[in-house]
Amino acid sequence: MKYWLMKSEPESYAWSEFVSDKKTGWTGVRNFQARNNMRAMKKGDLAFFYHSNDGREIVGVMEVVKEYHPDPTDKTGKFGMVAVAPLKAFKTPVTLAAIKAHPRLRDMALLRQSRLSVAPVTPAAWEILCGMGGV
DNA sequence: GCCAACGTTGGC
DNA sequence: GCCAACGTTGGC
Numbered sequence A: 001m002k003y004w005l006m007k008s009e010p011e012s013y014a015w016s017e018f019v020s021d022k023k024t025g026w027t028g029v030r031n032f033q034a035r036n037n038m039r040a041m042k043k044g045d046l047a048f049f050y051h052s053n054d055g056r057e058i059v060g061v062m063e064v065v066k067e068y069h070p071d072p073t074d075k076t077g078k079f080g081m082v083a084v085a086p087l088k089a090f091k092t093p094v095t096l097a098a099i100k101a102h103p104r105l106r107d108m109a110l111l112r113q114s115r116l117s118v119a120p121v122t123p124a125a126w127e128i129l130c131g132m133g134g135v
Numbered sequence B, C: 001g002c003c004a005a006c007g008t009t010g011g012c
Helices: A015-021 A030-037 A096-101 A124-134
Strands: A003-008 A044-052 A057-070 A078-096 A118-123
Touching: A003 A030, A003 A057, A003 A124, A015 A044, A015 A057, A015 A078, A030 A118, A044 A078, A044 A096, A078 A096, A078 A124, A118 A124
Parallel strands: A003 A044
Antiparallel strands: A003 A118, A044 A057, A057 A078
16 A cells, blocks of 8 residues: 655645545646656555645545546546545644654655655655644 | 746757 | 756745
8 A cells, every 4th residue: 555645725626625525536637747646546545635835734634546547637638637535634734844844754755846746655754744643 | 926946848 | 859948836
């Protein structure tokens, strides 16, 4: 099982909306590296839901419920998507500042490649972040 | 709102 | 295949 982090701007799609939807197709990725990460996802993999821009914090955990398949919003046919479902909300959102301040999280893809919207998370980092989030 | 980082496009 | 121009992301 692998771990991931996926970003969404709360203005366009927030965690609260996701929770009421119960499941969503992660459309709109137009970056090859992010696409490749989605392609590597397996059903049952877990991912953090991160609010980018407004918020800048991890707010919850979700589960991959459908593996990589075509994204109908991409007319070129180059990009696909996965479907995810919310699993649990963080009791305490973990802010970007807190992640940056943690010595063992300094190598996270989130920090090294700030523009990557779908990034892998190591098991060690996953555990630390879940602890910080109270789940 | 600004700007750095960086990915993509297109001319050559 | 290189690289300048351009567009986008996302932190501040």
